Amino acid sequence: MSTPQSTSMSTFVSAHERQRPATKAALRSIQVITLGLLVLFGIGPLYWTVKGAVSPPADLIASPLRLWPADARPENFGVALTDLSVGRYLLNTLQIVAGSWAVQLFVAVTAGFALSVLRPRFGKAVYAAILATMFVPYTVSMVSLFLTVLDIPVLHLNLADTYWAIWLPAGANAFNVLLAKRFFDALPAELFDAARVDGAGTWTLLVRIVLPMSRPVLAVISLLAIVHSWKDFVWPLVVLADPARQPISVALVNLAEQAPQDLLIAAMAMALAPPVVLFLFAQKHIVAGLGFTGVKG
C-alpha cells in the first residue's frame, strides 16, 4: 500500500486513515487535549512558582487560585537572594557542579582513552571492575562511603564539610567511562597510527587527535554531569553539615521550615531557573544523553 507522502516516522495510524474526517477529528482532539495537559503539567507548575514568588503571603492563603497577584512584588527575588542567603547557596551549588563536572570529565576521558586507545593487558579486568559498580547503586554503599570520606584510607584525611567529599566520589561514575570508551572505540584507529608514525606522544595523541574529535560525547557527559549534580540532594545532605557550605537543594529544606512562604517560593524559582534555562538551550544533547542511558546502558 503506497502512499504519496512517505514519512520517516512510523505510526499505527496510516496516512489514508488520516484523510478520513472522523479519524482525523478524533486524532486531532486527542492530540490537542494531550498538548493542553502537557502545558498544564509542564509549564503550569513553573508559572505557578513565579506567580507565588511575587505574591504577598496574605494573597497566597486568601486567594490561592488568583492567576496573578494584585500587587506583584518582584523585589521578593532580591530579598530572598540576600536575606535568605539564596545567593550564597546558589554559588555553593555552582562550585559543587563545576568541580563534579571537571572531575567526571577528567576521569572519564583519561580512563576511556587508556581502555580504548592504549589497551593495556589489564584493561579488560579494570573495565569489568568499573562496569560492575553500575549494579551497586550508591544509596546502598552510602553509609560506608560516608565513613570512608571521614577518614580516607592511607592518607587519613577527613573530607567532610569540604567539596572534595562531593567532587571526588562524583568521578567514580561507570556510565561516563562507558560512554567515553565506546565513543573512542568508534574513532578510526588509522589516525592514531598515523599520529604515532609522525612521532606524536601519548599525551599529544589524546589532546590533539582524540579530544577534538570527541566533542559530541564530551557534551553528553558534561550535560549529564551538570544536570545530575545540580539535582543531587542526599549526598550533600549527608556530607555537608555546615550550613554555610550547603548547596541550594539542601538549604531549601531548611528554609522550608523557617522562611516566609513567598520568599521560600522565590528561592525555589531561583533554584530551578538555571537547569531549566540550560535545558532550553541544550535540549537536543540532554535528550541524546538520555537515549544513551535508557536504551544502550
Added chain:
Amino acid sequence: MAAGVRPTSATREAARKGRWRTDLIAGVFLLPALVVFGLFSWWPIVRGLLISFQQTNLVEPARWVGLDNFRTLFADPLLGTAIGNTLLFVGLAALIGFPLPLLLAAIMSTVRKGGGAYRFLVYLPVIIPPVVSVLLWKWFYDPGSGLFNAVLGLVGLGPYPWLQSPNSAMLSLVLESTWAGMGGAVLIYLAAMVAIPSELYEAAESDGASIGRRIWHVMLPQLRPVIGLLLLMQLISTVQVFTEPYVFTGGGPQDSTVTVLLLIFRYAFQNGDYGQAAALSFLLAVALAGLSAGYLRATRSWSRT
C-alpha cells in the same frame, strides 16, 4: 639494532618492551579512575559488607559483632513498616507511572508537526531539582493555601487531607514522583515506537486490522523488550525512594511513609548506628541485585532481538 641478525627474537623482545611501556603509560592514564573508583566505589562496597558485621560509632575502634546488627535490625518494629511502605510506593508507582508514559508516547507518535513541543513539555519536570519539585507539590497539597484542594473545591470535591492522612500520604508521594520522573520513559518509548518498521503496520492494515488491533498486535509486541527494560529500571529506582518521604513528610503521618532508605538514613545519620544501617543496606543491596540481574537478562534478550 640487532634486528637484521636475529629478527624473530629481537622483534619479540622489542614488542615485549613496547608492551610493558604501553601498559605503564596506560596505567598512568588509568590512575585517576583507579584512585577514584578504588576509594569511593570499590572499597566502600566491600567495607559496607564488613561494617554490617561490626559495631562502629566513630569513637571507639570497630568491633566484630557477628550477626548482632541483623538481630537488632529484625527486632525493630519499624523495619516491617518500612519494607511494607516501600513495596506500597513501588507498587503504586508501577500502577500509575508505568502505563502513563506508554499512553503518552503512543499519542505523541501520531503527531506530525510540532512534536518537539510535546517532547520539551513532557521532559521539563525531569529537569527540575527533586527538592524543588517536592516543595512545590507540598505547597500544592497544602490544606490551606494549596492549589489542588482549591481547584477540586470548584467542582465540589474535597477537601482532601493529601499528606496529612496516613491513608493518602503515600499516594500523594507517588503522584509527585510520577510527574517528576515520567519524561525519560516517554521519550524512550517514543524513540522505540517510531523505529517500528511501517511495513508491519501496513501489512496489518491490509489484512483488515483496526487501529486498536494494530496497537495490540503490532506495536506492543514490538515494544515488549523496551517495556520490560523500563519496568525494571523503574522498579530499581523506586525501591530507593528517599527525597520524597524525607522532604514531604519526614516519614509521617504515623510512620506511613517511612521507607527503607529513610530508615537507613535515620539509623546512620540520626542514631549514629552505622552497623545497623549497613545491615539494612546489605538487605537492600540483595534486593537490588535481584532486580539488576533481571535488568541484565532483559538487556541481553533485547539486544539479541
